Amino acid sequence: MSREERRGRSLGFRVGDRVLHKEFGEGLIVEVRDRDGFEVLEIAFPDGIRRLTSLYPLEPARGAGRATSAPAVSAATSAPALRLGTDLPARGQFRIAPGADELFQRLVSGPYDTAPDHEIRLRVERYTLHRGFDRLLCIERLHDVQKYEHQIQACVTVLRRMRGRALLADEVGLGKTIEAGLVLKEYLLRGLVQRALILVPASLVEQWDQELRRKFDLEFAILKHGTAWWEEPLLLASMDTAKLLRHRDKVASAAFDLVVVDEAHRLKNQKTLAWKFLDRLAPRYLLLLTATPVQNDLHELYNLVQLLRPGLLGTYRTFGREFMRRGDRRMPQNTGRLATLLGETMIRTTRASTSIRFPKREVTNVHFDLSVPEREIYDDVTRLVRRLIQGQRESKRGAIKLTLLTLQKEIGSSSFAAVPTLGKLLVRESPGSARTELEDLLVRARAVDANAKFEGVTRLLAASREKVVIFTQFRATLEFLARSLRALGIRTSVFHGALTLREKEAAIAQFRDRSRVLVSTEAGGEGRNLQFCRLLVNYDLPWNPMRIEQRIGRLHRLGQAHDVHVYNFTARQTVESYVLEIVHEKINLFRSVIGDLDMVLGPYAEAGSFEDAVFSIWAGARGDRDLDREFGKLGTALLVGRKRYDAVEELDRRLLDGVDHEPT
Helix, strand or coil: CCHHHHHHCCCCCCCCCEEEECCCEEEEEEEEEECCCCEEEEEEECCEEEEEECCCCCCCCCCCCCCCCCCCCCCCCCCCCCEECCCCCCCCCCCCCCCHHHHHHHHHHCCCCCHHHHHHHHHHHHHHCCCCCCCCCHHHHCCCCCCCHHHHHHHHHHHHCCCCEEEECCCCCCCHHHHHHHHHHHHHHCCCCCCEEEEECHHHHHHHHHHHHHHHCCCCEECCCCCCHHHCCEEEEEHHHHCCHHHHHHHHHCCCCEEEECCHHHHCCCCCHHHHHHHHHCCCEEEEECCCCCCCCHHHHHHHHHHHCCCCCCCHHHHHHHHECCCCCCCECCHHHHHHHHCCCEECCCHHHCCCCCCCEEEEEEEECCCHHHHHHHHHHHHHHHHHHHHCCHHHHHHHHHHHHHHHHHHHHCHHHHHHHHHHHHHHCCCCHHHHHHHHHHHHHHHCCCCHHHHHHHHHHHHCCCCEEEECCCHHHHHHHHHHHHHCCCCEEEECCCCCHHHHHHHHHHHHHCCCEEEECHHHHCCCCCCCCCEEEECCCCCCHHHHHHHHHCCCCCCCCCCEEEEEEEECCCHHHHHHHHHHHHCCCCCCCCCCHHHHHHHHCCCCHHHHHHHHHHHHCCCHHHHHHHHHHHHHHHHHHHHHHHHHHHHHHHHHCCCCCCCC
């Protein structure tokens, strides 16, 4: 039965019926509210209006079957009054309503709920008795969440005043994700939401999944091709996947009660497929999250508000005439009136308005000279990669490109990491000079028993007794580091994607309570909060700035009590040294939090695009002059993106920071 059918169906009680309660006496029903499987009744008793629940059974969770919702006794005035909360009278003492005889027999003979099911129903009944949202039920049911007043107030404002439709536009780092999670959890606990959809950029799907599981105890299915995802009540998807032609109709027909959109500034244009797709969903509750709702034009803000509260800002043309300064589409006029209207649907908390201390980022770039064996094998692998890439025709280059890209990244991490890929290339190669070359590289890679960058780790650990997180991209490097550290008597924990969920939790707990070092692959950069540690080593450097930011964000986040120190290890004359220069010098990634890296990266924001650009420059270079020129161009493009991002941030501060959002 659909939600609309349930709403339209009478479950037995009607406005105007009279009932008799053993404690409050006779009363008149003045309002009946359907709550998907039971009713909430407002009854006028002699001492005032009271809110009670009907005693119909609740519908069980999806997949467990559906309970009958037929009334036990008619509450019509022509029948004797129903005594709510008392024992049922013997049969024959009053007229049994049609269809109630079967329920009477069930009450006599069973079956009955199990004790756990009965307890769950009692809890749901108690939740419904909380009038309004004066008390948040979700607060006591969070895990590993530091509760900040501005987040709780934002949640209350969304629930009470904005009726679940809001633009969460807090400044970067204030926890918009937590605010959205609070609203979602509260609605789920109260039974006001049964189906929820969260739409995020593809690069953030895994992070959202981990945060929802760990902090809110919510398990979302992830939209993937070939799975029956449309049957899931809680669904997480990238916007790009959800709006695909083969998915969008099923998403729309799923009738989600609540939709959350992260990085919502991507919906700034009404003409885009993403905007039209979201508008078509028309959920009852909608949360849009972005720190930069205006990037080029005040109409972008209008388009976001139009999704939430159509007509609040007038028509497209009247908004332009009333609120946009002629000749400058980014500057507002009538700002007082605009702020008042935005206050109806937007929450904007600034760092300056809170008493929270935000930790700084301190960065140290540590450059190493590779040992002779490491230098020789690095240069030989680079020559192999360039020869294979430059010697292939464009049409056939893609077949081997990913393997060679991986090999180049591995040799930059450690010779140990390159061994598996060299072995795969060797298996594919026919006898000849190329096979002989690969055999030689593989033998030499296995023979290297040290790593120049490891000396930097030992020096850092000798200089400080604090805990340290060491990030690497590759399992072989992780195992080398863990083995070497343990040989020195340093208690070390490891974290990688092959561990089970329980093993991952145990590794983090061990690091927090007993170990001094955590060595982690990229899996540790997603969804794991390590605020109890403040020292981070990038043993090797991802070519993708988003991956770098995710690593740092595990330590440098709300709740960190100390400034975070980031150590970037890189060997001279390697790909990583060029990447480090770009992200450090051009976009200042390590020293500041960038809320929207997509804007900075521009055309390189798509998954793998920046890595592809780096690899194309490195593998296609004919010499150092080529490298300097092409990496210089890439750095300039990112510098332009960074300046654009800073300008947009400043614009949003001027436009939005005066809006008052105190809850009513």
